[in-house]
Amino acid sequence: MEKDSGISKKADEFLQIFKRGEEFTKDLIKENERLRFRIAQLEESVEKSGSEERTRLYEDRIKMLEDEINSLMERYRKTEEENKDFASKYVEVEAENNMLANLYVASYQLHSTLDFNEVLRIVIEIIINLIGAEKFAIFLMDEKTNELLPAAAEGLSLQDISKVKTGEGIIGKVAKEGESYFLEDITNAASEISLSQPAVCIPLKIKEHVIGVISIYSLLIQKNAFSNIDYELFNLLAGHAATAIFSSRLYTQSERKLTTIQSFLDLLKEKPKR
């Protein structure tokens, strides 16, 4: 009985120890799970937080960079537009420069001499070299008979060109009215030449007084249309060629009169023989 009581007591003690151990283990397991949850929470929190912050940071940077890119693209677009603008302006300026060079040279040459024949030669050179005409004639007005007389020609024989009555035909009409004439389609001019049907007819005018007419019948084969420079040269010829021709003719007449008067004076100076 004593032994039974002792064993039982020991068993109870052991059982209690075991139960306490069990409880402790359960507590440990609970704590472990709680800690594991906490860790997961923290990890998630850290990951999320880091990810979010990083994402936000990256997004901000991306936005900034995108803004910068857009800004640069805008500047590039503007610069490109400016470049195109400059390029077209440059081409424009070059064309203008070419035109001015032609007009300057033509004007300079026309007024570089007072010799009548030289002036006509210069007019011819301008029409060939700067305009690109192949066949043409220069008529000058005879005030007495009111007729246009051929004074010079290129690509045509001067003898084949007849004088023109003012008001008659295209040339005569241009001389009377003082307005330029242009054939609508100058490509036709190349195929058929007619002295009564010029491609271009320009009056030589001093103010509104017509002193002559330039009549162009055909152009060089490589030239198939008129450009702005041509119309400018036509305008220049209408005015400057007229002035140059008029001045040189006046000068020639004056020279001739001077020579005559000089001879007469010399004659008067001679003492009569006694």
Add this chain to the structure above:
Amino acid sequence: MPNILVVEDSPTMRQLISFAMKRIPESRIIEATDGVDALKKLASEKVDIILADINMPIMDGLKLVSLVRGNPSYKTIPIIMITTEGAEEDKNKALAIGANAYLTKPIQTQELMKLVNSFLS
């Protein structure tokens, strides 16, 4: 400093071409009125490029090109022909005897500038 020889009997054309060539920095323009005059100028001065008309008195441009190409001292000088003749056969003839380029009148000065600059560079 390029020396540019302009061979042209027309004073109007000579002035226009010279006018355009003066825009090339530090260029020097030498003018000749015909082929013979051009050969004299070539003999006495250094020339980097020649611009020559075809239709000229005394000696025409084609003859000038032949003589220039035939002379060892000048045969490498670039020659640009400028003429009223627009036909393809005239162009081929000029290029065949040794011209480097061919321009028809009426010339555009910007076109001439571009061409000359391409040979000088």
